[in-house]
Amino acid sequence: MKILIADDEPLARERLYHILKEIDDDYQLVEASNGLEAIEQVNQEEPEIVLMDIRMPGMSGLEATQHLIGSDNPPAIIFTTAYDEYALQAFESQAVDYLLKPIRKERLEKALNNCRKLNKLQLEQLGQQNQEITYRTHISAQIRGTILLIPVKDICCFMADHKYITIKHNKDGELVETIIEETLKSLEEEFSNQFLRIHRNALVRKDKIEALEKQDDGRVLLKLKGLSNGFEVSRRHLSSVRKLMKS
Amino acid sequence: MKNDQILNTVKQINRDRVESSLFLPDFCSIKMVFSVVIIGVLLALILTLVPLRMDQQLWSDFALISLFIQWNGLMCSSVLCVLRPFFKKYSNQFVAVSSYLVLLIMITFLSEVTFYIIEAYYLTNIISSASHWEFLIHNLLIGGIISALALHYFYIQHQWRMKVQAESYTKLQLLQARIRPHFLFNSMNTIASLTRSKPEMAERITEDLAELFRMLFREDHEMISWSRELTLSEHYIDIEKQRLDERLSIRWDVSQIPADAMVPALILQPLLENAIFHGIEPEIKGGSIVVMGDFDKKQIRITIQNSNSKNLVHRQGNKIALANIEERLKVHFQGKASIACEDKNDEYFAIVTMPYQTKNDT
Numbered sequence: 172m173k174i175l176i177a178d179d180e181p182l183a184r185e186r187l188y189h190i191l192k193e194i195d196d197d198y199q200l201v202e203a204s205n206g207l208e209a210i211e212q213v214n215q216e217e218p219e220i221v222l223m224d225i226r227m228p229g230m231s232g233l234e235a236t237q238h239l240i241g242s243d244n245p246p247a248i249i250f251t252t253a254y255d256e257y258a259l260q261a262f263e264s265q266a267v268d269y270l271l272k273p274i275r276k277e278r279l280e281k282a283l284n285n286c287r288k289l290n291k292l293q294l295e296q297l298g299q300q301n302q303e304i305t306y307r308t309h310i311s312a313q314i315r316g317t318i319l320l321i322p323v324k325d326i327c328c329f330m331a332d333h334k335y336i337t338i339k340h341n342k343d344g345e346l347v348e349t350i351i352e353e354t355l356k357s358l359e360e361e362f363s364n365q366f367l368r369i370h371r372n373a374l375v376r377k378d379k380i381e382a383l384e385k386q387d388d389g390r391v392l393l394k395l396k397g398l399s400n401g402f403e404v405s406r407r408h409l410s411s412v413r414k415l416m417k418s
Numbered sequence: 419m420k421n422d423q424i425l426n427t428v429k430q431i432n433r434d435r436v437e438s439s440l441f442l443p444d445f446c447s448i449k450m451v452f453s454v455v456i457i458g459v460l461l462a463l464i465l466t467l468v469p470l471r472m473d474q475q476l477w478s479d480f481a482l483i484s485l486f487i488q489w490n491g492l493m494c495s496s497v498l499c500v501l502r503p504f505f506k507k508y509s510n511q512f513v514a515v516s517s518y519l520v521l522l523i524m525i526t527f528l529s530e531v532t533f534y535i536i537e538a539y540y541l542t543n544i545i546s547s548a549s550h551w552e553f554l555i556h557n558l559l560i561g562g563i564i565s566a567l568a569l570h571y572f573y574i575q576h577q578w579r580m581k582v583q584a585e586s587y588t589k590l591q592l593l594q595a596r597i598r599p600h601f602l603f604n605s606m607n608t609i610a611s612l613t614r615s616k617p618e619m620a621e622r623i624t625e626d627l628a629e630l631f632r633m634l635f636r637e638d639h640e641m642i643s644w645s646r647e648l649t650l651s652e653h654y655i656d657i658e659k660q661r662l663d664e665r666l667s668i669r670w671d672v673s674q675i676p677a678d679a680m681v682p683a684l685i686l687q688p689l690l691e692n693a694i695f696h697g698i699e700p701e702i703k704g705g706s707i708v709v710m711g712d713f714d715k716k717q718i719r720i721t722i723q724n725s726n727s728k729n730l731v732h733r734q735g736n737k738i739a740l741a742n743i744e745e746r747l748k749v750h751f752q753g754k755a756s757i758a759c760e761d762k763n764d765e766y767f768a769i770v771t772m773p774y775q776t777k778n779d780t
Contacts, residue, residue: 186611229702253603273610
């Protein structure tokens with residue numbers, strides 16, 4: 172069995188490594204020191220179980236888990252934490268398995284034996300109960316079985332198109348498009364501090380807004396920095412766009 | 419729930435401590451003697467003005483009444499002052515009753531002496547209309563009422579003062595208990611890991627942790643010397659350094675601060691904890707903390723500077739630690755110390771300014 176240990180503290184990883192080897196010397200162990208690395212390792216190594224620390228720099232364990240369980244064959248996840256009042260309450264209410272550090276060998280053994288896979292609903296509710304993951308730092312997309320992460324700060328806009336959403340984002344200096352399966356409404360709620368709704372089908376990055384242009388046919392187009400073609404602003408959202416541009 | 423239980427226990431302990439202290443103020447202190455004299459003058463003025471008359475005798479009457487009252491007041495004060503060490507051994511109820519009796523006896527005795535002097539020196543025209551008994555009973559009534567009011571006032575004032583004190587003690591204890599539980603459990607985990615790989619280091623970290631918590635659990639929140647505070651802060655950083663490894667780098671630039679300066683125990687630790695929590699932990703690469711010390715013969719100033727995390731997830735809890743330190747500075751230095759914070763994009767500064775006091779000053 173392959174197990175991923177995700178923890179930012181080298182000593183914490185070292186301890187888990189030793190205990191896991193004591194439980195079963197045949198375990199294949201891989202390590203990650205933050206949420207991003209954890210996802211990379213899951214993509215590459217495809218472990219069956221992830222021991223996920225909640226507080227990690229860059230991307231927290233909770234957010235990494237959110238991205239992971241969206242994948243086709245997600246690993247089972249056991250959270251580990253030293254002390255996390257809010258998170259623990261959330262875990263208990265959702266019957267999600269977690270281990271408290273310093274982790275006991277017997278307890279870890281038990282958790283490995285009956286670990287289950289988290290489902291999306293559980294995790295969504297976890298997110299609502301936990302104050303710290305109100306918004307993600309990355310958006311994840313499934314591409315041929317692996318998880319692709321798009322940093323939210325690189326995203327210019329979200330465009331809704333039937334069931335899917337197209338993300339226009341910068342990647343290595345180029346503008347690329349990626350398709351995800353989420354709703355514009357939930358994205359708008361989550362990222363309301365960074366993105367603004369300008370049309371029934373579009374959310375744009377606030378700090379990319381450059382100018383409003385009135386067309387001959389009466390439509391109003393919004394120009395974004397670094398993008399040649401404009402985005403149509405609906406009449407309903409025009410006032411909020413103007414308000415933002417004034418401030 | 420648990421916090422409430424702790425709160426109640428702490429409150430109870432403080433209440434017990436309060437009940438056991440004496441409500442009578444120290445009548446030997448200059449402040450008390452002065453108040454007794456002032457109250458005496460005011461009482462004499464009231465007694466002179468009450469008959470509603472205006473003649474030439476008025477001010478000489480006032481002088482005599484004032485003399486008599488001052489004599490009474492100061493004699494009573496000195497007796498209470500002498501009896502104070504004795505009163506300290508008894509409950510406040512007993513002290514209230516017995517001090518009241520002592521005051522009445524004193525007034526009787528002084529009235530008798532006064533009456534004797536008046537008769538002996540043929541000064542009867544002053545109290546011409548009053549007989550011996552009338553004189554005594556009037557004095558006892560006035561004195562009895564004033565004494566009862568005064569004792570009641572002292573009792574109320576004492577209760578109020580003790581309540582304030584108990585509240586600030588409670589706050590102090592609770593706030594000091596706010597070292598993040600995270601820190602304790604993370605340290606335990608570090609020790610558990612080190613026990614296997616580096617037993618000597620595990621031993622040292624355990625010792626450091628013990629020293630920190632010993633200081634935290636000290637009941638009296640006294641001041642400690644800067645050199646001791648610095649050692650404790652270094653212990654704290656040593657523990658965190660084990661956990662965060664090279665992600666945490668710190669520079670101490672505090673040689674200017676005199677080693678004998680007295681500071682509230684563990685005033686620095688919460689600020690360092692904040693710096694780690696907000697500046698180091700959220701960053702994959704970590705960050706650095708700089709502790710700077712300035713000294714200008716009157717004040718010491720400690721600045722803690724840390725890199726500001728650019729990560730969006732801003733954790734809460736910062737304000738609690740700052741409010742805690744502000745409260746403790748208030749209790750220890752009565753407004754002569756301060757804490758200020760500055761958020762300058764990439765850097766965060768916490769600046770503590772305290773008056774320079776040595777052990778002899780406190």
